[in-house]
Amino acid sequence: METLAHLAYRWLALDLSAAQQQAFQRYLEELLHWNQRFNLTAIREPEAILTKHFLDSLSVLRVTGCLNGRRVIDVGTGAGFPGLVLKIGCPFMRLTLVESVNKKAAFCRHMVAVKVWVGRAEDLGHDPAHREQYDWAVARAVARLPILAEYLLPFVRLGGAMVAQKGENGPVEVQAARHALEVLGGELEHMQGLTLPSITETRYLIVVRKRAATPALYPRRAGIPAKRPL
Ligand code: SAM
Numbered sequence: 001m002e003t004l005a006h007l008a009y010r011w012l013a014l015d016l017s018a019a020q021q022q023a024f025q026r027y028l029e030e031l032l033h034w035n036q037r038f039n040l041t042a043i044r045e046p047e048a049i050l051t052k053h054f055l056d057s058l059s060v061l062r063v064t065g066c067l068n069g070r071r072v073i074d075v076g077t078g079a080g081f082p083g084l085v086l087k088i089g090c091p092f093m094r095l096t097l098v099e100s101v102n103k104k105a106a107f108c109r110h111m112v113a114v115k116v117w118v119g120r121a122e123d124l125g126h127d128p129a130h131r132e133q134y135d136w137a138v139a140r141a142v143a144r145l146p147i148l149a150e151y152l153l154p155f156v157r158l159g160g161a162m163v164a165q166k167g168e169n170g171p172v173e174v175q176a177a178r179h180a181l182e183v184l185g186g187e188l189e190h191m192q193g194l195t196l197p198s199i200t201e202t203r204y205l206i207v208v209r210k211r212a213a214t215p216a217l218y219p220r221r222a223g224i225p226a227k228r229p230l
Contacts, residue, residue, distance in 0.1 A: 026111075032044070073134045075138075076100070077098065083138065088112075095115070122150075126219070138165070147180075150225040165206075167204070168202055186209065
């Protein structure tokens with residue numbers, strides 16, 4: 001099995017230190033262990049976890065650059081993807097995780113001393129301690145882009161950006177999100193396609209820059225963004 005360090009270097013031009021490699025090894029072991037009791041991830045093969053979870057999450061650094069010193073929020077992190085992986089990659093980033101399912105949040109807390117908020121993004125998005133406070137808001141596999149933008153953009157400071165990790169549907173979702181981005185104060189900056197080993201579909205990193213304050217009305221009540229997307 002190719003090591004994560006080799007994969008990260010070959011596919012993302014990232015150098016992982018010995019300490020980072022150890023942290024990823026522990027993450028892998030704990031994920032496999034917890035997964036026997038709780039369904040944290042459907043991907044259970046160690047090799048697949050390295051590529052489909054760790055490497056794919058690290059790919060966010062291709063568009064953000066090094067995140068040390070930056071305030072980052074990961075919405076719907078599940079078992080820590082991409083947020084916890086990015087924290088191992090950039091240990092000095094200031095990370096907040098948001099996850100509505102308790103046991104997944106508990107796993108993230110068990111892994112690293114990070115702030116984990118258990119609840120819905122729609123609620124936290126109105127808290128002044130979090131609203132428009134982040135340099136980056138990130139998410140993977142949480143919702144279609146028009147919905148996701150309503151979850152993420154309220155957290156982003158003016159001039160900051162959100163990154164949505166998407167599969168082959170990325171370009172179609174960007175088209176569908178045009179109205180939502182305009183309403184929420186976002187502007188599509190960049191869409192980077194990339195291929196990763198043993199992931200057959202093209203992956204897309206969609207970067208939306210915050211150009212204007214998000215109107216106070218958004219995000220709407222929990223559940224409404226998904227029920228009535230902008
Ligand atoms: N991001 C992780 C990944 O890529 O493996 C988890 C993806 S999982 C399919 C989606 C996660 O988002 C779930 O754990 C769910 O509980 C959480 N989630 C969905 N909508 C949410 C919301 N509005 N606020 C907070 N968490 C949410």
